[in-house]
Amino acid sequence: IGSFTSDWALSQYGLFGMPVFIAFLAYTVVRFKMFNVKMVGAAALVFSLWGLVFSLLFLETNFTAQLIVVMTLVLVSFFGVMLIRSVRQEVKRREEIAQLAKTLEYANIRLQELDKQKTEFLSIASHQLRTPLSILKGYIELIKDGGYGKVTKGTVEVLNNMDESNEHLIKMVDDFLNISRLEQGRTKYVFADFDITHLIDGIVFELKKKAEDKNLVLEWLQKEPFHLVGDEEKIRHVIFNFVDNAAKYTNEGTIKVAIEKSDNGLKVTVRDHGFGFDKIDEANFFQKFYRGENVKGTNVTGTGLGLFVCKKFIEAHGGKVWAHSPGLGQGSEFGLWLPLIPTKPAETKI
Known part of the structure; x- marks a missing residue:
């Protein structure tokens, strides 16, 4: 300003003001422990604006104009402090979020390690x-x-x-x-062509006595052979689980096992007149360690792992599983659909 007005005395303020400005920047860096661009920029903007308004006091000779400059200076100081505080709070929040992200990342790594140890222990103990x-x-x-x-x-x-x-x-x-x-990832699948009708014949024969001991009728009328490509042992595990559960959770009536062609694949269903379940159970049955609300208070025991394993086995074949029920006490249907030829490669690690 002194240069523009040819006022030698006023130009000296710039000479002494520059070191003060540099000192102020240095203070902000030390005060906030890092060269935060937002923090320093806000402080520099406020300081520069304040200095510019303050310098007008030396240019104005009219008392009214000087009074206006003083009022403007007060407003600049007030809002400048508010601006710096808000920027400082934002920087602090960002630092807290960054620290929280690091903590969560560490906790996630730790949980993954604990889960791995749990799985290894489970494998060895089993x-x-x-x-x-x-x-x-x-x-x-x-x-x-x-x-x-x-x-x-x-x-x-x-x-x-x-x-x-x-x-x-x-x-x-x-x-x-x-x-x-x-x-x-160590589950091994052996894919081959087999007759699923013959497989279900064996399951029904094996569980027929268990059903008869509870006065249940286990109905399986299919005689036509149906062939598909898959891991016979894994598919047998799933269908056996469905029929065994139907016998376990049914006190009277009939258990019907059926198979039919559907969408370039085969659909197997197991229907019973058992406990039935609500929509919450229907949405969670195939989750790991989930035990249905419908069996609480009964003497039927389980781990909540069987259906989860079934889901994984069928998904490895490119198929799907489901569970439906009209409601509590109204029976249920558990089913699976498998493509005739697996469309999704399964893990074959040993």
């Missing part, structure tokens, strides 16, 4: 349990068959109860093993 349970099953069968001497009727009943409990434990351990293999 393997260690599977062997003695299989041996126990063998000895129970030997005792029942008279391999260690004559067995009374009462002892046979006890052995049957032991065998049933042992089978329950074996199934639970198998679920844990399947989960650990799925999570580690």
Whole structure:
């Protein structure tokens, strides 16, 4: 300003003002512990505007004009302080968000590591349990068959109860093993052409006695062979699980197993007159460790892993699973659809 007005005395303010301005910038850098562009820019803008308005006091000789300049200077100071504070708060919030993101990232890495350790432990523990349970099953069968001497009727009943409990434990351990293999990507699929009708024949034959013991009718009328390409063992596991659950959660009536062609694939359904379920269960049945609200308060036990494993096995074939029910106490339908030839390659890691 002094240069434009040819006022030598006024130009000296610039000479001394520049070091003050530089000192102010240095202060903002030290004060906020980093060279934050927004913070420094806001402070520099306010300081420059304040200095410009303040310099007008030396240019104006009229008292009214000087009064207006003083009022403007007060307003600039007030709003300048407010601007700096708001920018400072924004910078602080951004720093807090960045720190929170780092903390969450660390926590996520830690959770992934813990999940990996859990899966490894589950795999090791399940393997260690599977062997003695299989041996126990063998000895129970030997005792029942008279391999260690004559067995009374009462002892046979006890052995049957032991065998049933042992089978329950074996199934639970198998679920844990399947989960650990799925999570580690070690599930092996062997694809080949097979007759799914024949496969269901075997399942129905195996579970027929269990249904009859509860006075249930297990209905399977299909005789026409249906062929598809897939892992026969995995598909058998899924259909067996559906029929076994239907027998477990049904107290009276009929369980109907059916198969039909649908959308260049095969659809298998298992319908029962059992407990039924609501929309919340329907949306969550295939989640890991989920136990339906419809079985709480009953003596039916489970891990909540079976249907999750079934879903993963069918999805590995490019298929889908579902569960439908009109409501509690009105029965249910569990089904699966499989393409005749898998459209999605499955994991084959060992």
